[in-house]
Amino acid sequence: MRRRIAAASSLAVLLASGLTACAAPRQTESGTTVHGGRVVGGKVVDGVLEYGHEQEPSCLIGGWVQQVYLMRQFLDSLVTVTADGAVKPWLATSWSQSPDGRSWTFHLKPGVRFTDGTKLDAAAVAYNFDSLLTGAGANSTAQAYLQEYYAGSRAIDATTFRLDLRKPYQPLLPVLAQGYFGIQSPAAMRRGASANCVHPVGSGAWIVRQWNRGQNVVFTRNDDYNSAPSTASHQGPAYQRSMVWKFLKDPTLRYGSLETGASDVIYDVPTVDWAAAKRSYAVQRYITPGRAVSLTLNATRAPFSDERLRRAFAYSLDRKAGVDSAFHGAYPYNGDGALSKSTPGYDPRFAGTYSYQPRLAARLLDQAGWTARDGEGYRVRDGSRLTAQVVYPAGSIVTPETVTLLQDLQSQAKEIGWDVQLVPATQSAYFAGEYSTRTSYDAMTGYWTSPTAGVMYITWRQDLANRPNSANIAFYNSRRLEGMIAVGNAAADPAQRQVAYSSAQRYISDHALAIGLYAQTTSLASAPDTKGVWIEQSQGEPVLSDAYFTGGQ
Amino acid sequence: MTTVAEHSLRARGTRTRRILGRAVSAVIVLWACATLIFFVQILMPGDRATLLLNQVSGEVRTRTAAELAPINRQYGFDQPILVQYLRYLGQLLHGDLGTSYQLARPTTEIILGQLWPTVSLMLAALLIAWVLALAVTLATAGRGRFRSATGSGIETIAAALPQYWLGILLLLVFSLALKWFPAEGDLGPRGLVLPALTLAIPIAGFLAQLMRDEFTRALSQPFVVTARTRGLRERQVRAGHVLRHSVLPAVSLSGWAVGALLSGAVIVETVYARPGIGQVLVQAAITRDIPLVSGIVLVIAATYIIANLLVDLAYVRIDPRITTS
Numbered sequence A: 001m002r003r004r005i006a007a008a009s010s011l012a013v014l015l016a017s018g019l020t021a022c023a024a025p026r027q028t029e030s031g032t033t034v035h036g037g038r039v040v041g042g043k044v045v046d047g048v049l050e051y052g053h054e055q056e057p058s059c060l061i062g063g064w065v066q067q068v069y070l071m072r073q074f075l076d077s078l079v080t081v082t083a084d085g086a087v088k089p090w091l092a093t094s095w096s097q098s099p100d101g102r103s104w105t106f107h108l109k110p111g112v113r114f115t116d117g118t119k120l121d122a123a124a125v126a127y128n129f130d131s132l133l134t135g136a137g138a139n140s141t142a143q144a145y146l147q148e149y150y151a152g153s154r155a156i157d158a159t160t161f162r163l164d165l166r167k168p169y170q171p172l173l174p175v176l177a178q179g180y181f182g183i184q185s186p187a188a189m190r191r192g193a194s195a196n197c198v199h200p201v202g203s204g205a206w207i208v209r210q211w212n213r214g215q216n217v218v219f220t221r222n223d224d225y226n227s228a229p230s231t232a233s234h235q236g237p238a239y240q241r242s243m244v245w246k247f248l249k250d251p252t253l254r255y256g257s258l259e260t261g262a263s264d265v266i267y268d269v270p271t272v273d274w275a276a277a278k279r280s281y282a283v284q285r286y287i288t289p290g291r292a293v294s295l296t297l298n299a300t301r302a303p304f305s306d307e308r309l310r311r312a313f314a315y316s317l318d319r320k321a322g323v324d325s326a327f328h329g330a331y332p333y334n335g336d337g338a339l340s341k342s343t344p345g346y347d348p349r350f351a352g353t354y355s356y357q358p359r360l361a362a363r364l365l366d367q368a369g370w371t372a373r374d375g376e377g378y379r380v381r382d383g384s385r386l387t388a389q390v391v392y393p394a395g396s397i398v399t400p401e402t403v404t405l406l407q408d409l410q411s412q413a414k415e416i417g418w419d420v421q422l423v424p425a426t427q428s429a430y431f432a433g434e435y436s437t438r439t440s441y442d443a444m445t446g447y448w449t450s451p452t453a454g455v456m457y458i459t460w461r462q463d464l465a466n467r468p469n470s471a472n473i474a475f476y477n478s479r480r481l482e483g484m485i486a487v488g489n490a491a492a493d494p495a496q497r498q499v500a501y502s503s504a505q506r507y508i509s510d511h512a513l514a515i516g517l518y519a520q521t522t523s524l525a526s527a528p529d530t531k532g533v534w535i536e537q538s539q540g541e542p543v544l545s546d547a548y549f550t551g552g553q
Numbered sequence B: 001m002t003t004v005a006e007h008s009l010r011a012r013g014t015r016t017r018r019i020l021g022r023a024v025s026a027v028i029v030l031w032a033c034a035t036l037i038f039f040v041q042i043l044m045p046g047d048r049a050t051l052l053l054n055q056v057s058g059e060v061r062t063r064t065a066a067e068l069a070p071i072n073r074q075y076g077f078d079q080p081i082l083v084q085y086l087r088y089l090g091q092l093l094h095g096d097l098g099t100s101y102q103l104a105r106p107t108t109e110i111i112l113g114q115l116w117p118t119v120s121l122m123l124a125a126l127l128i129a130w131v132l133a134l135a136v137t138l139a140t141a142g143r144g145r146f147r148s149a150t151g152s153g154i155e156t157i158a159a160a161l162p163q164y165w166l167g168i169l170l171l172l173v174f175s176l177a178l179k180w181f182p183a184e185g186d187l188g189p190r191g192l193v194l195p196a197l198t199l200a201i202p203i204a205g206f207l208a209q210l211m212r213d214e215f216t217r218a219l220s221q222p223f224v225v226t227a228r229t230r231g232l233r234e235r236q237v238r239a240g241h242v243l244r245h246s247v248l249p250a251v252s253l254s255g256w257a258v259g260a261l262l263s264g265a266v267i268v269e270t271v272y273a274r275p276g277i278g279q280v281l282v283q284a285a286i287t288r289d290i291p292l293v294s295g296i297v298l299v300i301a302a303t304y305i306i307a308n309l310l311v312d313l314a315y316v317r318i319d320p321r322i323t324t325s
Helices: A002-022 A065-074 A122-134 A140-146 A172-176 A193-198 A251-259 A271-280 A307-316 A319-326 A358-367 A400-416 A427-431 A453-460 A479-490 A494-510 B004-043 B048-057 B065-075 B081-093 B107-140 B145-160 B163-177 B189-219 B222-229 B234-246 B248-271 B277-286 B290-318
Strands: A038-040 A043-045 A048-053 A079-081 A087-089 A092-097 A103-108 A150-157 A160-165 A206-212 A216-221 A242-247 A265-267 A282-287 A290-297 A379-381 A387-393 A419-425 A443-449 A514-518 A521-526
Touching (some): A048 A251, A065 A206, A065 A242, A103 A122, A122 A140, A122 A150, A251 A265, A251 A271, A251 B163, A271 A282, A290 A453, A307 A400, A319 A400, A319 A514, A387 A400, A400 A419, A427 B277, A443 A453, A453 A494, A479 A494, B004 B081, B081 B290, B107 B145, B107 B189, B107 B234, B107 B248, B107 B277, B107 B290, B163 B248, B189 B234, B189 B248, B234 B248, B248 B277, B248 B290, B277 B290
Parallel strands (some): A048 A242, A048 A265, A387 A443
Antiparallel strands (some): A038 A043, A092 A103, A103 A160, A150 A160, A265 A521, A290 A443
16 A cells, blocks of 8 residues: 555646646746747847737627737738828828719729739729629628629729719728738639638738637748838838737736736736736727617607607616726726717717716606506506516627616616616527517617718718618617718818717717717737737727737747 | 245346346437437527538628538438438437538547547546545544534535636736746646646545545544554554545545536636537537537536446445345
């Protein structure tokens, strides 16, 4: 027996020593991260950059902003935008619009190739637009923006591309800056959706090497990269030879990954760690333009088919207090339900329309006949309770902090007499369209990222039988509202455009069709030795090709 | 009167019948699992073709009949449910677990590719659970009221710990605060410690509770008195004699533990972002990837069956009386 115990002890020692051997730190004595690169001009380059992201999409390309984050790494777009909304050259060095506003001509950078070796010329760009908007490579978000406007594409010569529209669409340039319109290799697109989903090919700074599902996407550097946007810190290939894009969904794990040096940069810093992250790391925050995270009210069925009840509901909620508490002050409150406050063209006048006014809410409910209360304190009328089913897509669109906010709002609403029922929509049920019908909810939680106030044309265009619009989740059909936004999209004069967008925003606010909560936010935290990471300004994707290290090797 | 040869023949017949019985029950369990998982997936709310299209495009959109028709045709969703079910069973009978809708690769290939990280996690967790349970039992069982009560308390708390919470706690303490172990990204032995501990601690609580009861009972048996009168030291009595009598129920529980470890792996692999079939199962369930979900569930069921068989064999080895009876 003693021999056996001795053997077991030896095994334990062996295991422990094995663990210690494997425990060799990834850090040098000075605390800098080891990246396996070399020092050139004071920068550590040719190393491996580890980036900790959150969501993993089902496909590397597509119409979800989570796909755009990835697409930005391997695709180039025609143009890009700056923080103040100015449009800058990328693949297109210059552009012009015809006098009638229907044709746009883009002059392309010569000598650009996709990473499969084929040429990125005007014919390739034309193929992309045809495919994205009408063909096999259809991108549902690209279609939501342009399908109604798109007339056709033409390659005038190798480096001149013309985009023809049926009617003027003034927000075109910022819209094209989004990753949905990143230019893919036509040869790769012709392989079909399955291959393109896993191994898409662009002309970007990174090449998709391997997608380890559930784990990461490994990118290698495009050594021939010569088409960085004009806003990049440097032209030419990425500084690092490889980039590992990890899916770390759990917030504690993601932040822990940065703290332990397993990641150099992380996305979506947990709000509870935001204050600490600001002290220890280089943090960046991007308030996403478009539609903020809002409660959109279903205008086709009770209770919210009654405008008085929609307004009463909005007055019942102290949304600012709820947002500040749930997100620890790290996310900005966005009172407007139509647009995020960072959207070019946003009018701030309507953000405070529905401040917390419980007495006014109660009065509106009384006027609507909801005067009595049942034993649990909920308002009742004709024997039925004042109920609102609020659906939130759990795990995909809505974070745990948002759920905390919704629970807070639920208890606030109860004070006024609302029975708010929170319904978590599983990712499977949500994407399967279970909550896309007029009878499936009273209020839906969601957002829509976009660099233009023209996004309202997507979210509020009428949902008609011959022209369905799934993005109109209020199911509110108003020709007048649609007309206002359409005028804004067509107006060449910026002042006129602003007036049109403002009137649409006012209309949505006046009719209490959507209640703003907070602006969707991209936050990044980089380790102290990781520099040069920046955030793209149309959608908020991290740009990692300019990243370099300052620490040891 | 029976001869030795007759006795031997009868024994062999009994063994064959027993093996056959086990094989039949294994097939029934697998069929029931396959059927259950098929109908659960089919009856979940929402249209499967819409889900497939929307997952890939990343947008929630009502699809037109023209968009849905080719998908329904390709995957046979337009067939009556019974036809889909029979086709699915037919595939399984041919040993074909199908092709994943989302990953467009054979399910068998995906499972094999993800098996080792999960198996190594489970083995490490089972080993740690046994070591912890043995250590607590030997150190505290039958050693006075205070020590026994402490040991018993530790076991109850350990058994009651939810794995998700425990995983986050271990991560916060040993990775973020003390920096002893990596948070993620290390697939070597060092990266295995926290996930394996997360899985092992609750299981160890259950194992130790069972072991303690048996251990305390065995301590009052006459053979213990005999061993002591032979002059053996307390440690030798406990480790050499009493322990052997007290591990049987815990061995039996290990069959169940394998199942618990597999379901725990789903949580642990998600918390620690580790590769493995738990993680793939979560993704497959979210995307309603029926071939992949059913393939993994069948593998889990088969593992259960094999684990219980191994437990039976271990019984015979530990307690020779079982063979003779």
